[in-house]
Amino acid sequence: MLYNAYELQRTMMSGAAAWASVGAEMLSNPKLPMGYFGLGPVMASALDVFAHAAAPRGKPAFGIETVTVGGKTHPVTESIVLHRPFGNLLRFEHPGLPANAPKLLIVAPMSGHYATLLRGTVARMAESCEVYITDWADAKLVPASAGKFDLDDYIDYVIDFLDHIGPGAHMLAVCQPSVPAYAATAIMGAKRHPCRPATLTMMGGPIDTREAPTSVNDVAMQQPLSWFENNVVATVPQMYPGAGRRVYPGFLQLAGFMAMNLGSHMMSHYGMFKHMVAGDGDSADSTKAFYDEYRAVCDMTADFYLQTVEHVFQKHSLPKGEFVHRGEVIDLSGIRDTALLAVEGERDDISGIGQTRAALHLASHLPEKSKKYYLAEEVGHYGIFNGSKWRNRIAPVLEDWIAQHSRKSLKVVA
Incomplete structure (x- = not known):
């Protein structure tokens, strides 16, 4: 019922957004005088803001066409180098x-x-690296015949991707995947896997949410x-390829993040409204671009979501040395020659x-000497x-x- 109710609401809002967009365009048409007088500009801006906020969104494109290095601009090639049901491995490279x-x-x-939320991360690192990224699938679009996907599978995917890239690769985990990436590194290290990062x-x-707990x-x-499990897990409706799959819907995750900073999000949209009324299209467009990405959400499988809540946020299995992969406790001492860099933000909420x-x-x-901590003020x-x-x-x-740290320069500690 939860997912079906959301789809009904989304359909209604899509129609309202379409009409609002039409109204905004009519009021902004230079051939119609109503857009120049009285409340015309204000109404047009208000309708445009509403249309943007309520419009449906699909998966965005990375759209990284070029990078500039040393004053020279190079074309970037994006390609899928490995396909898996729950996520592809993408590669970004350029001739420079x-x-x-x-x-x-x-x-x-x-x-x-x-x-694509990491578009800026990819674009910046593509200047100096051959960049690969995990392009996770929207769970509602993965047929039930593909089977389940849980935390064990996530770790397996990371290991498989590293194995495909080959020996000597480096790995960067942003936010949530720090835990499974750390676990994969320990597993590969303990087995002396040639493709360990x-x-x-x-x-x-x-990694350890007992340190400085946040509202999340x-x-x-x-x-x-x-x-x-009873309140935020839903069943994918029949209209999607993944019909019948149990998921944690992306729209619930987005609602949670928006609620955490509701005041700032409201002020952002009010700021966008004021920019549009004043004719400052560039400033309004930058806000729109951010929310186009931020509001584009996807579902994750219930198995993965619930295991993450349980082991990362409730039981703290990794820092306690109780994290299990495929029935075996992960030995963190297996990390012996993978240099670790931990980056934190001073204002991270x-x-x-x-x-x-x-x-x-x-x-x-x-x-x-193979450990480094950086606090971004x-x-x-x-x-x-x-x-x-x-x-x-x-x-x-x-x-x-x-x-500083390539595979050749690192020494194994017995």
């Missing part, structure tokens, strides 16, 4: 990269948004797991300060991986870490 350019796997969050960078990741952590702890840094302490068999959660502070302050730290 040297033959020995580092290979970087970016593990995108499976948390309600598409991997040379470096693992974790940015704003919930509090919500996960306030209710038993059964509450989440999703992953508090110390949650990501905990990964450095847990890798007890990794030499201290005056940076919130989104700013860790997007925006000017990411491009100019954080990305150079990551590039330097990658340059």
Whole structure:
């Protein structure tokens, strides 16, 4: 009933958004005088803001066409190099990269948004690296015949992707995937897998949510797991390929994130409205572009979602040494020659300060010279991986870490 009710509401809002868009265009038409006098400009702007907020959104494109390095602009090629039912492996490369350019796997969050939320991350790192990214599928579009997808499968996908890329690759996990990426690194390290990553960078990741808990952590702890299963898990309707699959809908995740900062989101839309009334189209367009991406959401499987809530936010299985993969407890001491970089934002309201840094302490068999912590001052959660502070302050730290630590220069500690 939950999903069907949402689809009914979405259909109604889509119609209203279409009519609002028509009204805004009519009032903005230079041939119609009503748009120049009285409340015409205000009404046109209000209708446009409503149309944008209520319009349905699909999966955005990365749209990274070029990168500029050393004053030279190079065309970027995006390709699918490995296909899996629940996510593809994408590659971004350009002719300006040297033959020995580092290979970087970016593990995108499976948390309600598409991997394109990391567009700025990919674009910046593509300047110096051959970039790969996990392009997770919308669970409602994956047929039930493809089977389940849980936390174990997520880890397996990461290992398979690294295996496809080959030895010596580097890995970057943004937010939620820090836990499974860390687990995959430990598993591969313990088995001396030839394709274990040379470096693992974790940015704003919930490695140990007992450190500086945020409101997100509090919500996960306030209710038993059964509450989440009974109240936020829904069944995909018949209109989608994944009909019958149990999922945590993306629209619920988006509603939660919007509610966390409702005041700022309302002011952003009010600011967009004022820019449009004043004729400042560029400023309004930048706000629209952000929300076009932010409001584009996808579903995740119920198995993956519930296991993440249970083991990451409630039981803290990883920092307690109780995290299990395929029936075996993960030995974090297996991380012995993968250099770790933990990045946190001073103003992060999703992953508090110390949650990501905990990964450095847990890798007890990794030499201290192979560990680094970076606190990005005056940076919130989104700013860790997007925006000017990411491009100019954080990305150079990551590039330097990658340059310092290749597989050949690392020594195994017995």
